[in-house]
Amino acid sequence: MSARPIATTRSAAGMPTPRLAVWWVIASEIVIFGGLLGSYIMHRIAHGEWAEYAANTNTMIGATNTFVLLTSSLFAVLAHQAAERGDGKTAARFLYMTTGGGLVFLTIKAFEWTSEISHGMTITANTFWSFYYTAAGIHALHVIAGMIIMLFVAQTAKRNEDLHRVEIIGIYWHFVDIVWIFLFPLLYIAK
Amino acid sequence: MTAEEHHEPSFYVKIWAILLVLLIVSVLGPMIGIKWITLLTAFGIALVKAYLVAVNFMHINLTPRYVVYLVTTTLVFMLLFFAGSAPDVMKEHGRNWEKPAWIATEAAYQAGELDLGHGHGGDHEAESGHHGQSEHH
Amino acid sequence: MAESIPVEHADGHADHGGHHEMSFSEKYIFPLDHKMIAMQYMFTGMFMAVIGGFFAYAFRMQLAFPGINVPGWGVVTPADYNALVTSHGSIMIFWVAMPVLIAAFGNYLIPLMIGADDMVFPRVNRLSYQIFLLSAIIILASFFVEGGAFGGAWTAYPPLSTKAEYSLTGIGSTMWILAVALEFVAFLLGGINFITTAMNSRAPGMKMWDIPMVVWMIVIASILFMLSVGPLLAGGIMMMFDQQLGTAFFDPDRGGDPILWQHLFWFFGHPEVYVVLLPAVGIVADVMTVFSRKKLFGYKTVLYTAIGTGVLSFTVWAHHQFVAGIDPRMANVFTVTTLLISVPIAEMMFVYIATLYGGSITFKTPMLWALAFIFEFLIGGITGIFLGASGNDIYMHDTYFVLAHFHYTFYPIAIIGTFAGFTHWFPKMFGKMMNDNLGKLHFWLTIIPFNLIFLPLFVLGAAGQHRRIYDYQNFPELSLPWMQDLRQLATISLCVMLGAQLIFFYNVIKSWMSGPAAGKNPWRASTLEWTAASPPPHGNWPEGLPTCYRGPYEYSHPDHEEDYWPQNEPA
Structure with a gap:
């Protein structure tokens, strides 16, 4: 593998650089989702009638997807735990299972959206649906990005190389999970 | 990778099980039909879940x-x-401005004539008219 | 692409994998070396500055001599005028101030000043520049699409920016949003790199208070950027959906809210001012201490005021919206916070004046720029207090008074601060000394016209001249003879100032080609970058990375016979 600059190996702030960086990534992601969801909540509180629109979302599908993401998060943390033991093969297997969880999530989402759109609840139907598709869509993009990175990490982890990356992608994946934990009540439960 | 980060897999499975129980509670909460309980089970539990994930999966307390x-x-x-x-x-109107669609929708909602799924009225009606069917059942 | 970041030995051979000569494209087009990426940012930024300056020239000519066939552009049509002012604002802030002050100086100085061999993520660094370059290409390309470039001002208020039937630039406005969003992504990547590098990769022995001020300031600016840009990124996506998919996030006719965009925009837009201000302030701190041979007066004070300014800058954003019909109670709150934010900035200015007091000042070119920064920025800051008061702002809003005010802040930041830094670190960057006489000529021919451009605009603005008007002849009360005279004075001064930049470019090229060799430490400065060779080789200190023993500004120290005490010299 590549030789890193000496700078990368230093840790004057008491934390390995990749882990420090992923927390900064998460901080910048929090404000992206914060701005979007903050705007949504303002509208949601102000418009009583949005409860009627929200009643059309399917809580069971949302709950299933929450279950899928929580389970994939479990796999991610088990992968991290295996990587800490130095067991790259197991870590890679758990990472593939996490990626599979993301795939199930996206598949369910695709069916859900197809059904909603075919019933006239499109992104232009009204501002509630605009927020619904935008928020869930940006979240889905993060799921896709996480899955792609995870496949790369699994490739190296299988060869027992760069095992610290398993933890980094895991932290990111848990963050994506937490975003969904908040999207679920905001878009599905509160009616 | 400090030593105290090591947990057995069973520990993570236990956290996962707690998360699932919380998920079920948050789905069942609205069925009681009382607004503040719904809000509590929805957002209170979301906070608890986020905390559990951040501490036990992301190890934020060890950073x-x-x-x-x-x-x-x-x-x-x-x-x-x-x-x-x-x-x-x-606000639907402030100093020197108002939001016409909001006022129209609010009036329709109060009168029980809200057109679900077909937006806030106005010129948008024409655009979304071709959707044909209403999703309201 | 090179996977490794080889640490070169003095003989120029790579450390790893034996003999590895880098090809031209590895070295100059797709570099991993932080110094080369910094140069890419610097010269892209300068190129964009020339374009932004040219745009200013074109629309100022139209304002001073309405309907004239502007040499180099042609007749400025109303659509041209809108596109030119919008692009001038966007380019100067997002494609000049940010890349030069944060990305170029950050990339160049952070690893050198903290004694590291490179940034912590060289490949992320390269990606950051490539995304930035793509965004620059998109904003320039938008001039050549159907309808032309976006003309809805750099604030892009809806509904003008969301509806093609109003703006007449359907594709151009989406390209504008896309370019800005990509630029933000580039600086998020770069910012994470700067922050983690400065946090984690400091030389052994370099404690919190041993970090040079400019590094601190770039890091604080990156943090501010990172914490403020998120809502606008989300808002940018919403606006793009409004433009292209037909959603109604910002359309009050269909259930949206245009004021929400203003909040999303200014929640970023105001901290952004401090994002570009702080690096310039840091540069000035470093230049001033070197050329007055004195320790920075109140190092921690500057630092705390910078952090205080940063936090406060998140609480003032709605002072841009006083006439938007926002809640009057909120307008009161934002007036108070806006006036409060002048306190830490004023404190910073006092600290700098105290640093100069009693120092042995030499008026080299960088020092002139640094002093001009303080002087000109004070004018910008004080006029800001007038505008921060909501009652006064209702009269002043959207006049040339506002315009002159923010040019008196942004110009010292983006132009004067950059010239201070560039002339100061030029010997390190290119290993040659710049010509000081040409530098001073360039300085005076820039500063005097600058004041002659914007002082008349204060007067015109106070007289009620509104911004974003294509031709004042349509308004008899705004086209009195004395007003047109002042407009022509401003435009002619602008032409002189732009022409004076030729001296700068000549000086850079001449000095680069045939200037006297600079040596390691021509200014006898004590920070770590001056202990590396000029220009520093790949890996910065091939003989071994330095260790830090003391603070960055130990000038004229009583315990040391020389008047500067390098940070890496053991006691």
Whole structure:
């Protein structure tokens, strides 16, 4: 593998650089989702009638997807735990299972959206649906990005190389999970 | 990778099980039909779940303290953004302006004539008219 | 692409994998070396500055001599005028101030000043520049699409920016949003790199208070950027959906809210001012201490005021919206916070004046720029207090008074601060000394016209001249003879100032080609970058990375016979 600059190996702030960086990534992601969801909540509180629109979302599908993401998060943390033991093969297997969880999530989402759109609840139907598709869509993009990175990490982890990356992608994946934990009540439960 | 981060797989499975129980509670909460219980089970439990994931899966408590401060700061700034913007966004009219679609929808909603799924009326009716069917059952 | 970041030995051979000569494209087009990426940012930024300056020239000519066939552009049509002012604002802030002050100086100085061999993520660094370059290409390309470039001002208020039937630039406005969003992504990547590098990769022995001020300031600016840009990124996506998919986030006719965009925009837009201000302030701190041979007066004070300014800058954004019909109670709050934010900035200015007091000042070119920064920024800051008061702002809003005010802040930041830094670190960057006489000529021919451009605009603005008007002849009360005279004075001064930049470019090229060799430490400065060779080789200190023993500004120290005490010299 590549030789890193000496700078990368230093840790004057008491934390390995990749882990420090992923927390900064998460901080910048929090404000992206914060701005979007903050705007949504303002509208949601102000418009009583949005409860009627929200009643059309399917809580069971949302709950299933929450279950899928929580389970994939479990796999991610088990992968991290295996990587800490130095067991790259197991870590890679758990990472593939996490990626599979993301795939199930996206598949369910695709069916859900197809059904909603075919019933006239499109992104232009009204501002509630605009927020619904935008928020869930940006979240889905993060799921896709996480899955792609995870496949790369699994490739190296299988060869027992760069095992610290398993933890980094895991932290990111848990963050994506937490975003969904908040999207679920905001878009599905509160009616 | 400090030593105290090592947990057995069973520990993580236990956290996962707790998360699932919380998920079920949050789905069942609205069925009672009382608004504040719904809000509590929806958002209170979301906070608890997020906390469990952040502490047990992301190990935020094992990172240096400034990471917690950083994440808290971002959340505080988001609250600030909300506090500064909400007074304007949450009003249907202010000094020298009003939001016509809001007023129309509000009137329709109060009269029980809200056209679900077909938006806030106005010129949008023409655009979304071709959707044909209403999703309301 | 090179996977490794080889640490070169003095003989120029790579450390790893034996003999590895880098090809031209590895070295100059797709570099991993932080110094080369910094140069890419610097010269892209300068190129964009020339374009932004040219745009200013074109629309100022139209304002001073309405309907004239502007040499180099042609007749400025109303659509041209809108596109030119919008692009001038966007380019100067997002494609000049940010890349030069944060990305170029950050990339160049952070690893050198903290004694590291490179940034912590060289490949992320390269990606950051490539995304930035793509965004620059998109914003320039938008001039050549159907309808032309976006003309809805750099604030892009809806509904003008969201509806093609109003703006007449359907594709151009989406390209504008896309370019800005990509630029933000580039600086998020770069910012994470700067922050983690400065946090984690400091030389052994370099404690919190041993970090040079400019590094601190770039890091604080990156943090501010990172914490403020999120809502606008989300808002940018919402606006793009409004433009292209037909959603109604910002359309009050269909259930949206245009004021929400203003909040999303200014929640970023105001901290952004401090994002570009702080690096310039840091540069000035470093230049001033070197050329007055004195320790920075109140190092921690500057630092705390910078952090205080940063936090406060998140609480003032709605002062841009006083006439938007926002909640009057909120307007009171934002007036108070806006006036409060002048306190830490004023404190910073006092600290700098105290640093100069009693120092042995030499008026080299960088020092002139640094002093001009303080002087000109004070004018910008004080006029800001007038505008921060909501009652006064209702009269002043959207006049040339506002315009002159923010040019008196942004110009010292983006132009004067950059010239201070560039002339100061030129010997390190290119290993040659710049010609000081040409530098001073360039300085005076830039500063005097600058004041002659914007002082008349204060007067015109106070007289009620509104911004964003294509031709004042349509308004008899705004086209009195004395007003047109002042407009022509401003435009002619602008032409002189732009022409004076030729001296700068000549000086850079001449000095680069045939200037006297600079040596390691021509200014006898004590920070770590001056202990590396000029220009520093790949890996910065091939003989071994330095260790830090003391603070960055130990000038004229009583315990040391020389008047500067390098940070890496053991006691």
